[in-house]
Amino acid sequence: MSEERRLAVLRAIVQDYVRTSEPVGSKALLERHALGVSAATVRNDMALLEEEGLIHAPHTSAGRVPTDAGYRVFVDRLSQVKPLSRAERSAIEAFLSGAVDLDDIVDRTVHLLATLTSQVAVMQYPSLARSSVRHIELVGIGGPRLMLVLIVSTGRVEQRVLDVGRDLSGLDGDGLVSRLRAHVNAEACGRPFGEAAARLDHLLAAFPTEEHPVVEAVVGALRELLVEQREERVVLAGTSNLARVHGDFTLSLGPVLEALEQHVVLLRLIGHLGSDQDAIAVRIGSEHEYEGLRSTSVVTAGYGPGAELLGGIGVLGPTRMDYPATMAAVRTVARYVSEILAP
Amino acid sequence: MSEERRLAVLRAIVQDYVRTSEPVGSKALLERHALGVSAATVRNDMALLEEEGLIHAPHTSAGRVPTDAGYRVFVDRLSQVKPLSRAERSAIEAFLSGAVDLDDIVDRTVHLLATLTSQVAVMQYPSLARSSVRHIELVGIGGPRLMLVLIVSTGRVEQRVLDVGRDLSGLDGDGLVSRLRAHVNAEACGRPFGEAAARLDHLLAAFPTEEHPVVEAVVGALRELLVEQREERVVLAGTSNLARVHGDFTLSLGPVLEALEQHVVLLRLIGHLGSDQDAIAVRIGSEHEYEGLRSTSVVTAGYGPGAELLGGIGVLGPTRMDYPATMAAVRTVARYVSEILAP
DNA sequence: GTTGGCACTCTGTGCCTGCGAGTGCCAAGT
DNA sequence: ACTTGGCACTCGCAGGCACAGAGTGCCAAC
DSSP states (O other), rough: OHHHHHHHHHHHHHHHHHHSSEEEHHHHHHSSSSSSSOOHHHHHHHHHHHTTSSOOSSSSOOOOEEEEHHHHHHIIIEEEEEEEEHHHHHHHHHHHHOOOOOOOHHOOOOHHHHHTTTEEEEEEOSSSTTTTTEEEEEEOOOOEEEEEEEEESSSSSEEEEESSSSSOOSSSHHHHHHHHHHHHHHTTTTHHHHHHHHGGGGGOOOOOOGHHHHHHHHHHHHHHHHHHHOOOOOOEOOTTHHHHHHHHSSOOOHHHHHHHOOHHHHHHHHOOSSOTTTTEEEEEGGSSSSSSTEEEEEEEEEEEEETTTOOOEEEEESSSSSSSHHHHHHHHHHHHHHHOOOO | OOOHHHHHHHHHHHHHHHOOSOOOOOHHHHHHOSSSHHHHHHHHHHHHHHHHTTTEEETTTTOOOOOOOHHHHHIIIOOOOOOOOOHHHHHHHHHHOOOOHHHHHHHHHHHHHHHHHHHHEEEEOOHHHHHHHEEEEEEETTTTEEEEEEEEETTOEEEEEEOOOOOOOHHHHHHHHHHHHHHHHHHHHSSBBHHHHHHHGGGGGGGGGGGGGHHHHHHHHHHHHSOOOOOOOEEEOOOOOOOOHHHHHHHHHHHHHHHHHHHHHHHHHHHTOOOTTEEEEEGGGGGGGGGGGEEEEEEEEEOOSTTTOEEEEEEEEESSSSSSHHHHHHHHHHHHHHHOOOO
């Protein structure tokens, strides 16, 4: 019994099962794959694979189905990411480079990935925490209310309205707002979030005492925006693709849809990738922490210009998915997004 | 045969069917509803109702199920929106008033509505077209690139980066940007979109000829933002509730999920409401234009401060839904949102 | 116009059977 | 020490059948 052939059998089983979504038997295997041995031998190998926990028979006398562990071995040792065709690559590039906006980039990317893989695509917005401040804008919007706009190096914009407790609409107010704007930008512009937040502390000294309440309100709100690195947004597309897979296999949609709604869960999913830029992470079925996703697999990659990691994108589908193709799609799209974000 | 009683029978059928989701027979009806007549009489009435197309028997000798037309009659003539309890109302108010942000308001609203009704909730962002300009900000972000930020009266922010074809980073550039900012705001601030866009045309005259290309680029981009009233965003929540209903009834999820992904479809759904602020619109099953939604019903209402209509919210569920309760929830939430957006 | 009764028509369920796919194991071959 | 062919065995699944139950439609009587 060669270890090598046994793994070849596993590979064949995974490939066939992904194609047909039906348990695959020894005979069917021989028809589609030139293994050079007889059905009986394959059966012996299958028995061993089952003992190792890599495949599993739904009932006595049905074909075999890969287990999560089986897919794991397949992904780690038996498959290689198959590169996309030239045509696909240029189509991707064309589609993505048409984007006008950060929102638009994100939007196009998830849709692209969803169509490309016919599965659910997820993308994390370029993370605030890892970005720097490009500009801060203050705008009086009537009465004591002030709008803060924070423009991030990635092109993302965060805004918040706050009440400074004093009417700013007069000329005095305008002057104060202008001075604030200048000082705030001088301290924060171009710096990464953590640093910018720290430097804002020294700002108070530059203003007369009677203006301190206003300055403090503004600085406080800005610190919140910067430090809190709040709600990292996630966008997804292709949910309807879930219905398709639901059709031909027992995948209860409820828990999965719930997971997709809970952005915290999604962020964990995408966030937990290694620091390595080019690595593709695959989480398979029971490997998931979140219970509702135990019947799905997720393929993720990080993106960002150069070695910097701004966020992650990924694809979610049934454990029975075409891993090589999906991994290729995710990797390629991640690369193009990185390029586009590179300014 | 009194018309009145026949409708009472219809009402009873709808109520029972909504509760049990099983075809309701004449005998079962008598047990739960005091109609004061015998089963045979009910059967006669049912036969007539069926002739009118208001109910329908899945097979000979199963109970009856309301048709879409039946639901229509029920909604229009047989039900009244049942007001929410005091406790519910104050819970809603508390939850919504905790919002800090426009994004947050929208987010909380959809989630609230989804939980309240256990169905899918949809909300249209306060529409740009019906809003006015609060402020426009121009920010040079290095080289020839300029960021436009449009702040809308509802608190929404739209931004776009554009290339003006000339380096703005020097002192000259700063001056130009400042003048542009001042002029643009003078023309557009406080005006509704259409008007603001029109007035921007006269701007060119205020600048020396050599600056015209830059001014034109900026004005062009602004016009696009204002006029194009592009992508009106829609947010939804509660998708996982679809799985529940899928469980106990034949509702193929695929087309519905597809519809939910196509924001254009959703906008149509919500947008097509009468101009009347307080009206609740109900579209039932086959009344939908979009085919994928033919097995669902949608309850929508408009919102906005005073008589102004800023957008719509709605709930989507199976035709077999609790219309009075859903309508009550939608209406109440719409009112609170209007209040919150009022200031 | 209402009621009770009766025959009829369905569906859903449980049970049995036969079929076929696929396995496990064994004994023989290389 | 593997590999191979053969054979008995095990299940799941589809089809056929009878049976019970729910519900209707219709009719004759009130």
